[in-house]
Amino acid sequence: MxxxxxxxxxxxxxxxxxxxxxxxxxxxxxxxxxxxxxxxxxxxxxxxxxxxxxxxxxxxxxxxxxxxxxxxxxxxxxxxxxxxxxxxxxxxxxxxTLDALAAEAAMIFPGRVVLAALDAGREEIHATLYDELSVLMYGPAVTTFSQAAAMAADKSPVLAGTAALQIAASAGRAFDIGPTLAxxxxxxxxxxxxxxGAGEKPKPLYLRGADAKPQAGFILSRQEK
The missing domain is CATH 3.30.420.40 (ATPase, nucleotide binding domain)
Known part of the structure; x- marks a missing residue:
C-alpha cells in the first residue's frame, strides 16, 4: 500500500x-x-x-x-x-506530533524511555512519556517545566521536542537529546x-483552548421587544 x-x-x-x-x-x-x-x-x-x-x-x-x-x-x-x-x-x-517526535528520538536512541515535549507558552508544555518499547506511559497533557523536569529526573529519558533543552536546564543535569524541532x-x-492502520477519523489535538478569546466588553446585550 x-x-x-x-x-x-x-x-x-x-x-x-x-x-x-x-x-x-x-x-x-x-x-x-x-x-x-x-x-x-x-x-x-x-x-x-x-x-x-x-x-x-x-x-x-x-x-x-x-x-x-x-x-x-x-x-x-x-x-x-x-x-x-x-x-x-x-x-x-x-x-x-509528540508520537512522531518520540519515534524519531527512539530511532536515534533505541530501547530508551523518551519524554517528548513542546513549548506551549505561558510557562507550560505539551508532554508525553514513552517506555523503552515506545508504549505511552503519560499524556498527552499540559504540564509545567518544573513538573516535566521532575519526571525527567525520575525516569532519565531521552528528551525530544522544542522544550527538551529547557527541561534539561530546569532539571539541572545532562540528558541525551533527540530532535528539538516542533x-x-x-x-x-x-x-x-x-x-x-485505520481507526477513528483524525481531528486536531488541542490540549488547551485557542489563545484568541472574544472580548466580553464588546458583546452587546440582547434587547427584549
Whole structure:
C-alpha cells in the first residue's frame, strides 16, 4: 500500500509518499513556511506525488499530523486529509506530533524511555512519556517545566521536542537529546500511520483552548421587544 503523509502542524508544509509494504519513502516535498499552509499544501502534495511517480488513484491511505501544534495549521492539514480520504474512499489516519517526535528520538536512541515535549507558552508544555518499547506511559497533557523536569529526573529519558533543552536546564543535569524541532520528519508520520492502520477519523489535538478569546466588553446585550 502507498500512503500519502501530510504535516502542517508547525512551520513546515510537508508531504511524502510512503510504500508501507517495502517500508520506504518514495518521494517528498517540504516547504518551510511558518504560515500560509492553506495556500501551498495542495501544490506540495502534487510535488510529492510527482516525485514518487504516484497519482491519487495509487494511494491506499492518507496520514496527517494532528498536533499539538499551530491552531490554523492543524485545521488545514486535517481538513485536507479528511477531504482527500473521502474523495478517494480510503482511510485517513492521524498521528500526533509528540508520537512522531518520540519515534524519531527512539530511532536515534533505541530501547530508551523518551519524554517528548513542546513549548506551549505561558510557562507550560505539551508532554508525553514513552517506555523503552515506545508504549505511552503519560499524556498527552499540559504540564509545567518544573513538573516535566521532575519526571525527567525520575525516569532519565531521552528528551525530544522544542522544550527538551529547557527541561534539561530546569532539571539541572545532562540528558541525551533527540530532535528539538516542533515537528518530526514527514517520513516518520508515514511510518507510524502505516503501522497504526485505520481507526477513528483524525481531528486536531488541542490540549488547551485557542489563545484568541472574544472580548466580553464588546458583546452587546440582547434587547427584549
Amino acid at each position: 502507498k500512503l500519502l503523509a501530510i504535516d502542517c502542524a508547525a512551520n513546515l508544509c510537508a508531504a511524502c509518499v510512503y510504500d508501507a509494504a517495502a517500508g520506504k519513502e518514495l518521494g517528498r516535498s517540504v516547504l518551510d513556511l511558518g504560515k500560509g499552509h492553506a495556500e501551498h499544501l495542495m501544490a506540495v502534495i502534487d510535488a510529492a506525488l510527482k516525485a514518487s511517480g504516484t497519482d491519487y488513484a495509487g494511494l491506499g491511505a492518507i496520514a496527517v499530523s494532528i498536533g499539538p501544534g499551530s491552531f490554523t495549521g492543524l485545521r488545514v492539514g486535517v481538513s485536507a486529509a479528511r477531504g482527500l480520504a473521502l474523495a478517494l474512499k480510503i482511510p485517513a489516519i492521524g498521528v500526533t 515537528t518530526a520528519d514527514i517520513a516518520v508520520y508515514a511510518r507510524l500511520a502505516a503501522a497504526k
